[in-house]
Amino acid sequence: MSRREMRGGRDEEGTGPKVGSALGRSDPARIGPYQLLGRLGSGGMGKVYLGRSRTGQLAAVKVLHDQLAEDQEFRRRFERELHAASRVSGRFTAAVLESSRGIDERLWMATEYVPGPSLSQAVSAFGPLDPTTLLALWLGLLGALESIHAAGIVHRDLKPSNVLLAEDGPRLIDFGVSVLGGATTLTATGVVIGTPGYMSPEEVQGHRSGPHSDVFALACTLTYAATGSAPFEGANPMGVMYRVIHDEPDLSRVPDRIASLIRPCLDKDPQSRPSVTELINMLPAAETDEVSRLLAHGKWLPEAIRRRTREHAVTVFEWDGARRDSLAAARPVHPGDSECDPEPPTVPQGSVTTPPNGSPPNPPGSYGTGGPDPGPDPTNEASLRTHTVPLPADMPPLPRIPRRTWLRWLPARRGTR
Known part of the structure; x- marks a missing residue:
């Protein structure tokens, strides 16, 4: 958990590809x-x-x-x-x-x-969302909670970094601290699971959470999307949790239409908060029809965020290609490896390549001027595909290399030990 999360401020995590995310x-x-x-x-x-x-x-x-x-x-x-x-x-x-x-x-x-930025990344980069996008985000997240609660699950960690903005609608991810209905919580004594800026009062006080707790977190998340900050902020986690329990939310910068939707969700009493179904039905039919049409056809995001979403998909494709190339360069090729053992390059029948200095061609096992073979040249792509250079069967015999003349100056060995 980042310090900004604990203060109830911007959450910069997200799950999109970014600089510094290569494998270590x-x-x-x-x-x-x-x-x-x-x-x-x-x-x-x-x-x-x-x-x-x-x-x-x-x-x-x-x-x-x-x-x-x-x-x-x-x-x-x-x-x-x-x-x-x-x-x-x-x-x-x-x-x-x-x-x-x-x-x-x-x-x-x-x-x-899901190719696309998180809500925290989008708001940090482009600022608060416009009212139409907020309503589409609201309906999409209500649809996600409807599916989650229908499975008997409470998410317990709904926050901006767990909301991804895909072109065809938002996605609620990461059930890391979700609780199955009827299951015993694994929270130790004195330990609170969740992010303080987006936790409900009952969760902060250590009471059992339920679907109404997710409704509270949804309202906090939408407040962040509308203003760039959570409704309860403080200098430290304890201050944030105190405000969640005792203070009224700060909705002064939230558009009136949006504030009317989320204010009932921030009630301190979980039983006084509306259910997900009630929230879905709270919008007028005509307004719901227009917003759902935008979601259905992938037109709900502002153009700048849609462009960023497409860039994420392109970045992933290029990222994948870079990873593939690095693996090919690092992995030695062995005969019989069907996935990456292409056919070796061939030499035309009856032809032998000659080094530019006029010296005889190098036989297998030699390199350069007669030294040992150092192995494939990592800078040469072709050298990664084969271990030896194939020679034609009808190649004439290699010329005899004359004996080194300096041997004549050595004295003849006389006698034996």
Whole structure:
């Protein structure tokens, strides 16, 4: 959790490709069926990578930290996350594709990759969203919560960095601290799970959370989208949590139309907050029809953010190509490797290439002026494709190299030991 998150301010995480997200030496090259292309982000439980399967499926692959893999408490949290996410299906959530098995050394899960910036990245780059985009974001996130709650799950960590802005609608991601309905919470005594600027009063006080807690977080997130800041801010996490419990939200900069929607959601009493269904029906039919039309046809984002979303897709493609080229340059080619063993270059029948200095061609196993073969030249792309230079069968015998003349000046050896 970043300090800005704890203050209730801007959350700069996001999961889009950015500078400095290339794989490091300690990162795996492959997880399950996914070739890893780069790092998307990291959190308290693990790292998130961009992966590509053999069938061309892009995925966000989340891997549990190695040092936590043996901790049974963290294992339960990870398995709970996986179980919770696999039960959710809906247009505005990222679907689970695959996951680790019991025999795997690492614990991981792969979800649908969404090309686009996070809400925190978009607001930081382009400023608060306009009212029409806010209403579309509102309806999309309500649709996501409707799917999540229908599966008996509470997200518990709805915040700007967990909302991705795709061209065909927002996506709510990361069920890292979600709780299955009826499950026992794994929160230790005195430990609070969540981000203070987007937590409900009941969560801050350590009480059981529910769907109404997600409604509170949704209102905080929309306030951020409309103003660039959360409704409760403070100098430190404790100050933020105090304001969440005791103070009224700061909605002075929120457009009146949006403020009328989110103000009931920020009630201190969870039972007084409207449900997701009530919030969906709160907009007039004509307004809902227009906003849903924009969502359905991918016209809901401002042009600047749509351009950034397309740039994310292009960046991922170029990123993938760079990763492929670096792997090809670093990996030695062995005969029989069907995936990367192209046919060796051939020499036309009856022809032999001659070095420019007129010396005889080098036989296999020699290099340059007679020294040992140093191996493939890493600067020559063709040298990576074969180990030896094939010679034609009818090549004439190599000329005899004359004996070195300096031997005549050595005295003849007389006698034996």
